[in-house]
Amino acid sequence: MTKSNYDYMETLTKTKTELCIDVKGVSVRFKTPKGVYTAIQNIDLQIFKGEIISIIGHSGCGKSTLMSTISGMVKPTEGEVIVNNKKVTAPGPDRGIVFQNYSLLPWMTVYQNIYEAVDSVLSSLSREEKRAVVDKAIQMVNLTTHKDKHPQQLSGGMKQRVAIARAFAINPSVLLLDEPFGALDALTKGSMHVELLKLWNLDNRNKTIIMVTHDIEEAIFLSDRIVVMNDGPAATIREIVDVPLPRPRDKREIVNLPEYRITRDHLISLLMDKFSIMDHGVEYVEKQEAEEM
Amino acid sequence: MSTSEMKAVLQYKTIELIKNIGYFVAGLVVLGLVWEFVSRRLAGELPGPLATWEVFKGLIEEPFYDYGPNDKGIGLQLLSSLSRVGMGFLLGSLVAIPAGILMGASKVGMKLLNPIVQILRPVSPLAWFPIGLVAFQSASSSTVFVIFITSLWPTLINTAFGVSSIPDDHKNVAKAFGFSKIKYIFKVILPYSLPHIITGLKLSVGVAWLVIVAAEMLSGGIGIGFFVWDSWNALSLERVLAAILIIGTVGLLLDKFFSLLQTKFSYDKK
Numbered sequence: 001m002t003k004s005n006y007d008y009m010e011t012l013t014k015t016k017t018e019l020c021i022d023v024k025g026v027s028v029r030f031k032t033p034k035g036v037y038t039a040i041q042n043i044d045l046q047i048f049k050g051e052i053i054s055i056i057g058h059s060g061c062g063k064s065t066l067m068s069t070i071s072g073m074v075k076p077t078e079g080e081v082i083v084n085n086k087k088v089t090a091p092g093p094d095r096g097i098v099f100q101n102y103s104l105l106p107w108m109t110v111y112q113n114i115y116e117a118v119d120s121v122l123s124s125l126s127r128e129e130k131r132a133v134v135d136k137a138i139q140m141v142n143l144t145t146h147k148d149k150h151p152q153q154l155s156g157g158m159k160q161r162v163a164i165a166r167a168f169a170i171n172p173s174v175l176l177l178d179e180p181f182g183a184l185d186a187l188t189k190g191s192m193h194v195e196l197l198k199l200w201n202l203d204n205r206n207k208t209i210i211m212v213t214h215d216i217e218e219a220i221f222l223s224d225r226i227v228v229m230n231d232g233p234a235a236t237i238r239e240i241v242d243v244p245l246p247r248p249r250d251k252r253e254i255v256n257l258p259e260y261r262i263t264r265d266h267l268i269s270l271l272m273d274k275f276s277i278m279d280h281g282v283e284y285v286e287k288q289e290a291e292e293m
Numbered sequence: 294m295s296t297s298e299m300k301a302v303l304q305y306k307t308i309e310l311i312k313n314i315g316y317f318v319a320g321l322v323v324l325g326l327v328w329e330f331v332s333r334r335l336a337g338e339l340p341g342p343l344a345t346w347e348v349f350k351g352l353i354e355e356p357f358y359d360y361g362p363n364d365k366g367i368g369l370q371l372l373s374s375l376s377r378v379g380m381g382f383l384l385g386s387l388v389a390i391p392a393g394i395l396m397g398a399s400k401v402g403m404k405l406l407n408p409i410v411q412i413l414r415p416v417s418p419l420a421w422f423p424i425g426l427v428a429f430q431s432a433s434s435s436t437v438f439v440i441f442i443t444s445l446w447p448t449l450i451n452t453a454f455g456v457s458s459i460p461d462d463h464k465n466v467a468k469a470f471g472f473s474k475i476k477y478i479f480k481v482i483l484p485y486s487l488p489h490i491i492t493g494l495k496l497s498v499g500v501a502w503l504v505i506v507a508a509e510m511l512s513g514g515i516g517i518g519f520f521v522w523d524s525w526n527a528l529s530l531e532r533v534l535a536a537i538l539i540i541g542t543v544g545l546l547l548d549k550f551f552s553l554l555q556t557k558f559s560y561d562k563k
Binding site (some may be wrong): 044060091099104106107108116117119121166219 | 297462463465466468469470471472473476480481484487
């Protein structure tokens with residue numbers, strides 16, 4: 001590790017000791033027509049101020065449910081979530097949410113979509129101040145020339161930038177992203193990662209970001225720590241993996257670092273049980289054939 | 294699009310329009326021939342298209358004459374009917390839209406109102422006429438009351454359906470950013486359900502225009518329904534037939550007007 005990187009690692013550990021989110025023994029159960037379904041079971045998780053955390057796992061493992069207990073969209077059946085020393089009971093202005101499918105209101109322009117959120121959360125500001133906030137947010141994601149368009153006229157990447165701008169505009173201390181780039185093509189996704197980190201940097205890395213994803217490379221590039229979930233129902237945390245990569249990260253360079261490969265291989269082995277056609281799946285068939293003969 | 298392409302599109306559209314007008318005229322001619330045939334078979338019991346046309350022309354040449362309470366021009370009769378429909382429809386919509394929002398937005402509201410709606414909806418609105426007479430002591434107000442009842446159901450049901458079908462995505466936005474009740478109603482519920490509401494209004498005004506003719510036959514006095522009944526009493530089937538044509542045309546125009554609103558207010562076409 002070079003000297004400057006070492007310094008940075010030090011500041012990293014120094015600054016990230018202030019507890020921001022405390023998930024304490026959270027279980028979520030849903031009543032369904034077929035009976036009670038336990039989505040997540042007894043989850044404990046501490047997240048510090050300014051951290052970027054990814055929650056990763058297979059589809060339906062309850063990672064979005066865990067996130068929703070932090071955002072306040074879902075109430076835990078057991079346990080509690082503390083954000084900024086306050087118990088979460090409902091969504092609040094200290095947490096900005098970016099939904100999986102953008103969730104823009106199709107009858108409003110880009111500007112209006114952001115304005116209504118700002119108007120609602122920062123209600124004490126004057127009209128002019130709110131407008132300035134909206135303009136700044138739109139400028140931040142480079143959509144000023146598209147601000148009077150409706151969502152239907154925008155590409156997927158642009159829509160997601162509007163959703164991110166909307167979440168940033170209300171200046172929350174916590175940003176919750178639910179599979180934010182899942183619907184984007186690989187190239188757009190790559191540039192969105194950089195844009196997200198840019199926005200985080202512009203804010204002096206003060207915002208705590210929690211992202212749900214099923215993309216290992218995305219999780220490594222963005223996060224400080226990666227929470228790996230077991231498969232549901234009654235999902236639990238399997239392991240929390242540290243990402244020991246220096247910031248600012250460069251997509252081209254980090255893939256060559258040994259830490260990157262170690263982390264990626266570890267995540268792959270946690271999340272997958274088949275790595276190649278030569279793995280035990282094929283061996284098993286061969287063995288069976290041998291036995292039959 | 295290049296100019297030559299635009300020209301081609303324009304040309305195609307013009308040809309389509311001319312074709313459609315051609316079909317319309319052909320349909321009219323067939324109807325006229327059948328009508329004429331039936332009229333001749335009945336040996337003058339039913340006036341033919343030409344005789345009706347003469348009376349029709351006479352009616353629309355001087356639509357606004359007023360020779361006392363029992364002899365007014367067709368224009369005055371139409372205006373009177375339209376104003377009653379407008380009044381009843383407006384009042385009905387003012388009740389139906391908020392009630393529909395309540396039904397669609399709250400489960401309790403749905404459970405409270407739905408059984409009542411289901412019982413009252415299949416009743417012919419004319420059955421309410423005597424209730425109106427008792428309540429308002431006037432045949433004219435009673436007609437408006439019947440139209441009011443008529444206009445309630447399609448609007449109510451469509452509004453409730455529209456509001457209850459709001460996707461979770463839209464609700465989540467309101468929840469996540471803490472929209473107030475007022476903001477939720479005006480920025481989410483109403484814009485989302487507006488196309489459904491307009492569909493309901495369109496159906497309501499259509500049924501109201503059907504019912505007004507019968508209602509005015511009961512109420513008497515003035516109006517297009519009264520005109521039909523009065524013409525029958527005067528044994529002028531030509532006037533009855535002419536009135537049928539006029540009622541149909543006005544109904545078509547009302548329908549087209551709401552179709553126009555529908556396209557104007559459907560946000561996904563922007």
